[in-house]
Amino acid sequence: MSRYIASAAIRGANRIVTEAESLLQKTIAELGPDTPIQFPNTAYYLPVIYGFTGIEVAKLGDLVPVLEISRSLLHPEPDERMWLPYLGETLDCGVATLFAEEAIEGIRFARGEQPERIPGLQLTGTSFTSPDAGEEGETGGYANGPIDDIQLRSWGIQLVDGRMPGFAAIIGAARSNEAAVQIIRELQQRNILIFLSGNVNGRSIIHQLMEEGVEMGYDTYIVPFGTDTISAIYAAGFATRSALTFGGMKGGQARGMLLYNKFRVFAFALALGEVDDLKYATAAGVLNYGFPVIADTVIPQILPTGVTQYEHVVSMPFDDIEGKDDAEKARRLVQRCIEVRGVKVKITEVPIPVPYGSAFEGERVRRADMRVEFGGKKSRAFEYLKMSPLDEVEDGKIEVIGPSFDDVEVGGYMDMGIVVEVAGRKMQEDFEPVLERQIHYFINGASGIQHIGQRDIAWIRISKTAAEKGFTLEHFGKILHARFHADFGAIVDKVQITIITEPELYAQWLEKARAAYDFRNKRLAEMTDESVDTFYSCTLCQSFAPNHVCVVSPERLGLCGAYNWLDCKASYQINPTGPNQPIKKGTCLDPVKGYFTGVNEYAKSASHGTVEQVAMYSIMENPMTACGCFECIMMLIPEANGVMVVSREDPSMTPTGMTFSTLAGMCGGGIQTPGVMGIGKYYLTSKKFISADGGFKRVVWMSSFLKESLAEELKAVCEREGDPDLLDKIADERVATTVEELLPFLEEKGHPALTMPPIF
Amino acid sequence: MDKTVLHVPKMYADHHVKAVREALLQLDGVEDVMASSAFKRVTVSYDSTRLNPSAIEEALRSAGYGPGEDWELPSLPEGKDDKSPWFQLIQRVTETNMLDLQMSGDFRKY
Structure with missing residues (x-):
């Protein structure tokens, strides 16, 4: 362990905690302790704090005990002459730093100072139907700030199937714009998610990429958090939420969360330019997650393995890298980062004159x-x-x-x-x-x-x-x-x-x-669960949600929406030992609820005994588990004798009193919860859609996004159900966000669920 | 063009660099600012016919970064015992988990 790094990190930690305390004091005095604080669209409060301690920070006053914990984790700087192993102290101080940084960002949100204003920055969104949309009058000029739960989940499937091998948190500014672009392109070609933060003498890699016209935003895997090191906390928040979302962990399971990240999330930090005390302290924080740190300047190294799988801190001075120009040096720098973290990268050489990935x-x-x-x-x-x-x-x-x-x-x-x-x-x-x-x-x-x-x-x-x-x-x-x-x-x-x-x-x-x-x-329409003797499993997400197993049948696609029965069949042919295994249906125990001996046996063994039985067509009895990548969540609304379906694109409140993000915490992580289920949106159009519970007529509320994006398909479903106007009888967030608003709407429209037999 | 180098111990991180640069660059006569949070040092290039060096120090002081001033930190205990919150929050495992050892990468030594 380097005494220099330990000293700098501990020094930085002591200062940032002090700074956070004084900012909190000042803000409480100005705004009051009950002022709400939250990151947008997340169910995990301030995620790093929540992940480590289980404390649900919802208002300014909640940060007081957090910073007390933070302070108690601090240690004095190592003595000049007393040589001790400083690793434990440094790691503790690292955690204290992360708490303080997240507290500061939370306070900044309460003060209206986040996301950071960066004039001229335009981010690419996530969903659009025309590339020309928003060309005129597009708003912008702000950094991304924290990644919301919706985006985290939509990246989930790519994170688990290896298309997105990990993430790189870049802090600072590159030696030149040429080097900055090359580093980004190298990472993009490997499909590595890129988080940007920090600055050197006021200049950030975000500015460099803006000058070079590089598109940033969710669509290009480049997420600018902000131009200071504090905003790098959002990367740690992303990692923490990966464990909570896909690993089925709860707030406060710190050890499990850190080990999960060490072995499953392939991430590293890349410090570009000078490294100050706060960068050392933040680095000490992320080392806890098993993420190594690579710097392009001369700094002491920590090479033995231990908390990280390979080296902890690696220095690769940019000037010393062999290469004819900055671009070639940048290429080698990224190569080294990948070696240090052991990121698994799959690249296909495509012989075309433009970059590919x-x-x-x-x-x-x-x-x-x-x-x-x-x-x-x-x-x-x-x-x-x-x-x-x-x-x-x-x-x-x-x-x-x-x-x-x-x-x-x-x-x-x-x-x-x-x-x-x-x-x-x-x-x-x-x-x-x-x-x-x-x-x-x-x-x-x-x-x-x-x-x-x-x-x-x-x-x-x-x-x-x-x-x-x-x-x-x-x-x-x-x-x-x-x-x-x-x-x-x-x-x-x-x-x-x-x-x-x-x-x-x-x-x-x-x-x-x-x-x-x-x-x-026509062939797809004819394909039914009865017409085949084999379903397929999908355990792709077990790398993230170890006890979850999807059973994919012709009439029920995977909950991520990315794999239907044919996809799984093809995948099995491609990789016979892969995540999509054939499941012989076996004896049908209950054709209505969808119990099959083969499915039960497979679910029990693949879920490591967590799941005993699966009802393929019911939400109320032994519903299928979910990982965290689901496109939609269904939940029972007992008062309406039906179910609601909220899509992950919909951030609004639902009649259950919970948003998508909060609901997701209840049904993710491989848990079987009767009345709650994660589904792929096309399952809504299936004849087997909760057919044991009454089918599509049970849907009393649905996100308007689904109504609009599946308009044609749902219209056909309504006709099939014998009620062509059914879609108009289903409420959405525009007409009801509480049960009190929902019930009169359903009564007025004469929704069939109200007169159906009790759902339970 | 004149140059002055100031030691700013409070500037230990890059968010301070932004604040320091903002405070200095708005002074009439300042041509360039090089602020290093690693060395806690600010180098200001300025036109001495338009700006008095004392105004630079004053601007830093009013922004909260007076030259030579450091953070006032509360004193810390010298050592930790098992009553620290770290031990209260997390159940520490003191015996070596063989799986951890196998996965830690030690095999690379051979």
Whole structure:
């Protein structure tokens, strides 16, 4: 253990705790102890404090005992001549620092000083239907502040399936803008989530990226927290909530939470530029989580393993890194970070002239930056993947039939069709839609390319930058060829791609594609739980929620919405020892509630004995467990004799008196709670949707987001249920956020749930 | 152009750097500020025909960062015993968990 680091960290901790105490005193005097404090859209209060101590900080006065604990964790600086192992003291001071930093951010929220104002900063959102949305009059100018529970959960599936291997908390400013951009691009290409904070002489990496026009926000995996080190606490909050959300832990289970992070959350801190006492103290705090710290300046190192899996603190002075320029040095720096944390990274080499990685999936190409678009309002684009006999497919053949976009004016449009022909001994026709759906993700991974939609409503844009770098139509083929082999190599032996812009051929293929879409729709509609003898498990999330197991059937998709029965079937073919295992249904014990011997046996063993039985079609009796990645939460509303469904996009209050975030705490982490269940939103459209409890007619309240985003599908469900106006009888957050408001609405509309038999 | 270097012990973190820079850069005559929280040192380049160096120190003092002034810290106990909240909050495990040992990365030594 380095005495220098211990001294600096302990010094920093003593000062920040003192600072937090005086700020709290001052703010209580100004605003009063009952002033509420909270981070937006989280059920975990101030998460680090809650995770470590279980204290639910909801108002300023609640911070007084927290800072008392913080102070009691402080130690004096190591003596000049007394050599002791300082690790314990340093780690304690680190925790005290984290508490003080989170308290300060909480107080700043109460004072209206968070998120931090950063003029000129525009963040990319999470959901949009048009890349041009919000171009005019878009608000901005603020750092992101803490990540809300909604975003944490929506990243959940990517964190568990390895698409997002971990996160990097970057503090400070890079040596040059070139180095800053390169560090970010290197991390993005590895799909590592990036949190930004801190400054050096007033300049932050956030400013550097803004100057270089790098898009920041949830969509690009780059989250700017703020321009001081204190805001780095949001990264620790994210890690803490990962354990609470997906690990099924409760506030106060500090040891479990820290071990969970050490072994399951692959994160590290990267300090760019000089390291001051507070940065050392914060580093000591995050070391508790098992996260190592890498600095690009000369600082003492802590190399033995222990609290972290590999080295604790590593110095890699930027000037000493071999490399012809800052970009190459930055590349090596990131490489070292990954080695130190042991981050598991899966990269597919895609031979195209622009950077490639999942982190570019959310990039927008705005009209002003667009070279050409396919689809959208003025043109049409389709994509069609079909299985062909092995001898008819030439692997790697990429053909562009018709004109390229060279002759299209800048900002113009044209029609395009992408036809992918695959062949493989294990390939099945049922896998066609599964693979076709991947085209969206694969194409979106290219920097400067944007893909929206699917089938014949695809909408693709190529940015001017990508076109200038030499991106052509042929590169769509290169991407698809590389990715299908990398991700689906077990079922796909040959991939051939044809890009069609020639009008006559385009029309012919569009007709073929539409016939295939139609055929698939009918086939999917015919697929029922009764028509198969095998369901599939999904234990992907067990890396985060160790006792949770999803049982996926044709009529009930996984609660994350990302895996349906066909996906699981394909996944099993690709990886026979992977998370999607076949479950023989066995004897049907109860066809109404959906009890099967095979399912019960599997659930018991895969949940390590936590779950004895699972009712596939009931929320009231042995409902399926949830990890934390669910798209929606259903909960019983006894007064209305029905259930409500809230989507994770909806931050508003529900008639249960709880928001999505609070509800999520009740049903996540692999716990079986009758009356509460996490589901994928398309389960709402299934005939088996809580069919044992009365089906869709039991839904008395639903987030307006669901009503709007699933409008067509839900309309069909209402017709199927024999009540075409049912959707209008279901309340949403615009008409009722309490039971008192809900009941008169249901009575007025004559909702069927009121006259149905008691739900329990 | 003149330059003055001031020791600011209170500036131990980068949020202080922002406050110090903000206080100094609004002074008429200040051309550049280099504030280092690692060295707790501020280097100010200024035009001496427009600004008196004492005004720089005064600006720092009124922003709460007087040169040479440090935080007043309450005294701390010298040692900890098992009654500390750390031990009350968390049940410490004193025996070595073999699984922890195996996973800690010690194998890398060989």
